Amino acid sequence: MSVKRVWPVLCLVLLFITDLASGQGSASLGAQKIKIPGAKPISKDLFGVFFEDLSYAADGGMYAELIQNRSFEYSASDRKNWNPLTAWEYTTEGYGYGTISVETAKPLHPNNPHYVQLNIDDAGQQGVGITNAGYDGISIIAGQKYDFSIYVRQISANPVDMQVQLRGDKGAVYGTFSFQTQAGPWKKYTGTITATANADSASLTVLARQRSVLAIDEVSLFPHNTFKNEPNGLRADLAQAVANLQPKFLRFPGGCLVHGDGINNIYRWKNTIGPVERRVQQRNIWNYHQSTGLGFYEYFRFCEDIGAKPLPVVAAGVSCQNSGGTWRIGGTGQKGIPLTEMKSYIQDVLDLIEYANGPVTSVWGSKRATAGHPKPFNLQYVGIGNEDKQTNDFRDRFKMIYDAVRAKHPEITIVGTVGPSPAGEDYDLGWKFADQLSVPVVDEHFYEKPEWFLKNNNRYDSYRRPKSKVYIGEYASWGNTLVNALSEAAFMTSLERNGDIVQMASYAPLLANLKHTSWNPNLIYFNNKTLAPTVNYYVQQLFSANQGDVYIPNAISFNQPGARADSTLAASCVQNSKTGDIILKIVNAGPHTATASANLAGLGIATTKATIEVLQGQPSDKNTIDNPKNIVPSHAEISVAQLGSYAVPPYSLSVIRISLKGN
Structure with a gap:
């Protein structure tokens, strides 16, 4: 198709769009009325x-919570080998000792019946507590803040000094927060920990520093920047x-x-x-x-x-x-x-x-x-x-x-x-x-x-x-x-x-x-x-x-024998009535270059260029966690005149956007 033939149809589409959103198959320019057969509205929620x-x-x-099983509610009904202490371990260091148990007698709330009770006989040099491994480890970034919270019901009488630590694989401490509990009913304690190092598989440890009896529930750690x-x-x-x-x-x-x-x-x-x-x-x-x-x-x-x-x-x-x-x-x-x-x-x-x-x-x-x-x-x-x-x-x-x-x-x-x-x-x-x-x-x-x-x-x-x-x-x-x-x-x-x-x-x-x-x-x-x-x-x-709300029919054809029967070729043309943009999508899922003709004619318009995004590669190409950008769209400009005979690359999706606002 020649450039002279392309321009008239293009302008027709670009200029006569006002009535397309009505789905009546027509567009208008002033008193002039042009019929575009088959034009129809598209769901705006497509x-x-x-x-x-x-x-x-x-x-x-x-969900940004970094603590797994934060409220001790895992059970064998979730998975056969799970229990209320899944993802947790009892932590005793520096010659401290005591006992840990899962209780239900006086819960934080009836909907959350399980909690951990620590009976600390001797806190030792570093304290006694619990450590959570997160979901296959906790990923932390140096300099980032993490919001910590915990509910504690202190059963023993005297105040208890507590320390929360972000730890690395070998026990290195990558950030701390300290607080003191008081005897009485369930109370929420909160604080912020700033990570001092990067770690892909950190853990969170909560330690009590004095001889005490504590009930603990709803241990939480969130990235500050959600x-x-x-x-x-x-x-x-x-x-x-x-x-x-x-x-x-x-x-x-x-x-x-x-x-x-x-x-x-x-x-x-x-x-x-x-x-x-x-x-x-x-x-x-x-x-x-x-x-x-x-x-x-x-x-x-x-x-x-x-x-x-x-x-x-x-x-x-x-x-x-x-x-x-x-x-x-x-x-x-x-x-x-x-x-x-x-x-x-x-x-x-x-x-x-x-x-x-x-x-x-x-x-x-x-x-x-x-x-x-x-x-x-x-x-x-x-x-x-x-x-x-x-x-x-x-x-x-x-x-x-x-x-x-x-x-x-x-x-x-x-x-x-x-x-x-x-x-x-x-x-x-x-x-x-x-x-x-x-x-x-x-x-x-x-x-x-x-x-x-x-x-x-x-x-x-x-x-x-x-x-x-x-x-x-x-x-x-x-x-x-x-x-x-x-x-x-x-x-x-x-x-x-x-x-x-x-x-x-x-x-x-x-x-x-x-x-x-x-x-x-x-x-x-x-x-x-x-x-x-x-x-x-x-x-x-x-x-x-690049969604539109009006579909424009018969705007794109493939210039090759048997194209209609070739299921690897597909295309659509839509208009976004909010921006006025015309958007072409052209798919070639086959191994050979195809030629697509945009059946857009015109009467002389300001727009001579369009933007084009192309997703292209080999059929087996994919993105992976190690190479997440192996296949991504490329961005460029294209002359509107080129759309009269566009060479569609093999194994590609082309999205072409023509703005009514001009160049």
């Missing part, structure tokens, strides 16, 4: 993120990596975590708010422990901090069909909350909406205000259920919750569920049920090979438009190589093309601790010290940061 406490994503991950300096906050680098995705929404707290491993393990949001020492902890379905320190208040605050709409998900009154490990035999371990208890459970869901949006004069709005946030969180979405087996137990309970929420809160958009796969019995039954109830949005999940994503680019082109909209709550190709990421990118162009029916989409899972990974692939891998965004991460970031 690309977001999904957070689940999986692979130590919360405790030992984004994300946005929030109290009880998040690990800054991980939270910032999520923020850098510029997600339009955040789904939380799970996945399978939500409906849990049996009825008694269903996630109850009310257990996760209020002072952390009063929250109810529980076993994690992924075979570890939830401190619930990262609870619903913190999730809502995080959404607010990163500008993402909150999408809390509650169980649909049934447990996970894989409860009790029945996934090994094909399920089903799904059990329903007794119908006699459903009224109370439904009230919990209604109370969640009040907690998020209610005035400070309401019961649950006042609890939000007490936590420090009198302003409502402006909740718009609530998910009910997570890829549930489509049984009568599920349908009966879902409908009870659905009807109650819709009746009391018609302003809330309810997100339903149609099972764990993109096809099959649960999928078909789930859609049939959603159609019967007119569920506004339905959550689909799929984890598939890269080929599936490439061959299903047209999945939503003729999809249920008169009925429910779609939320693709969990999707990923099986891997973190460039080919995996590009197959997802090709599929995401189809989500933009069908952004009138696909309301939202989120890659899953989001975070994984490299030493405790229970699912692959993931978007971001991390250890105690650093993190590694995957190539898939950069695809998600490029799409989310």
Whole structure:
């Protein structure tokens, strides 16, 4: 295509955009009216993120607490060899001696029943106490401050001198804090420790310096610099990596975590708010422990901090069909909350909406205000259920919750569920049920090979438009190589093309601790010290940061025989009506250079250049914790005229942004 032909169409797109957001397929310039066939609005909430406490994503991950088992609530129900002293050791040095025991007689709070009692017969030269190893060690940085707190109930009469130490591998002390306890009821003591050295696997030791009897609970150590300096906050680098995705929404707290491993393990949001020492902890379905320190208040605050709409998900009154490990035999371990208890459970869901949006004069709005946030969180979405087996137990309970929420809160958009796969019995039954109830949005999940994503680019082109909209709550190709990421990118162009029916989409899972990974692939891998965004991460970031709200059809074509049948090629063109920018995304997941023509003509405009970001490499390339920037987008400028015949590199994603503001 010649440059002369490119310019007219380009200007048509750039100048005649005013009416595109209306979805009427037309644009205007003054009194002139130009039809752009097929132009349609795209959901403004299209690309977001999904957070689940999986692979130590919360405790030992984004939740910034550095002490593992800080309140002595681990047990064999979490993991067979765990107990209330897991991650702790009794510390006696300098000829000190005494005894240690785990007690429950006079706890800090009934929801936090276990605590440690130290009976120190002789403090010796250095003291007697306890040492915590953190999550595979505590990573500290010289010069950084760490906020320490502890609850102590001094049982003996005389004041007790205490010292807290950050220690290295060989016992070297890298920072201290001293305080004195007094006899009486439980009291919280706080202080700040400044690290004097770098260490990847430090520990925290709490020592008593006199003969005494002490009860100890809720031992805590936080980096002083949490994300946005929030109290009880998040690990800054991980939270910032999520923020850098510029997600339009955040789904939380799970996945399978939500409906849990049996009825008694269903996630109850009310257990996760209020002072952390009063929250109810529980076993994690992924075979570890939830401190619930990262609870619903913190999730809502995080959404607010990163500008993402909150999408809390509650169980649909049934447990996970894989409860009790029945996934090994094909399920089903799904059990329903007794119908006699459903009224109370439904009230919990209604109370969640009040907690998020209610005035400070309401019961649950006042609890939000007490936590420090009198302003409502402006909740718009609530998910009910997570890829549930489509049984009568599920349908009966879902409908009870659905009807109650819709009746009391018609302003809330309810997100339903149609099972764990993109096809099959649960999928078909789930859609049939959603159609019967007119569920506004339905959550689909799929984890598939890269080929599936490439061959299903047209999945939503003729999809249920008169009925429910779609939320693709969990999707990923099986891997973190460039080919995996590009197959997802090709599929995401189809989500933009069908952004009138696909309301939202989120890659899953989001975070994984490299030493405790229970699912692959993931978007971001991390250890105690650093993190590694995957190539898939950069695809998600490029799409989310360059999201539009209007889709412009037929703007890009591939000039080669058989291009339409070549599933490795995909493209989309969108416009961001807020900035006016036109954004092209071009994917080549194949081994050969392709030629793409931007079918944009013009009538003479000021803009002659555009920005271009290219993610390119070899198909097996990936980012690792040792080489986290092996594959990252490159940034450059490109002439708009070049888009008439753009050479698309093999194994690449190109994102081209044309600003209406000129050069």
